[in-house]
Amino acid sequence: MSDASDWKDNGVKVVNGDHLDTNTQQTPGMDRAAAIDYATAGASKLWAGTVAIQPGAKTGTHHHGALESIIYIVSGKARMRWGNALEYVCEAGPGDFIYIPPYVPHQEINASPEQPIQCVLIRSDQDPVVVNLDIPVVEDPKGLNWIDKIHPAP
DSSP, X not given: OOOHHHHHHHSOOOOOGXXXXXXXXXXXXXXXXXXXXXXXXXXXXXXXXXXXXXXXXXXXXXXXXXXXXXXXXXXXXXXEEESTTSOEEEEEOTTOEEEEOTTOOEXXXXXXXSSOEEXXXXXXXXXXXXXXXXXXXXXXXXXXXXXXXXXOXX
16 A cells, blocks of 8 residues: 555646647547546546537547547537448437447537537547548438437337
8 A cells, every 4th residue: 555645646636627638639520638648647547538529510430449438428419320331320418428339430420500519538548549430421321220318229
């Protein structure tokens, strides 16, 4: 067990919201900023930061390798599409959490033409994996499988 002097330098860390690190891998249509990582807080197993998606914007299709991701919606209305052909879709709003398993191709969409989405993003590792994919996005696909509170999975 560490003595009290170790806790002073190796204990709780606060990262001020004005000092987030935007020098992180980006996906078109989404602005990421690191809050908690090794450089800012000494974290060794987690990454946490913010995400902003402007009104009506959508990201490119991507995945995060072996990482697990959690998105917490602070404000706005997110629409998520995922699958090999982005054939599944759900929506989430303020107070909702979204879990993205490893290697799942996905796309984040701001479902509102007026309000930006503000999110908190947490990842299971420090590795900034973002694999941008070249999957054609069909804007209004036939047979789209909605999965959300209103449209549960069949």
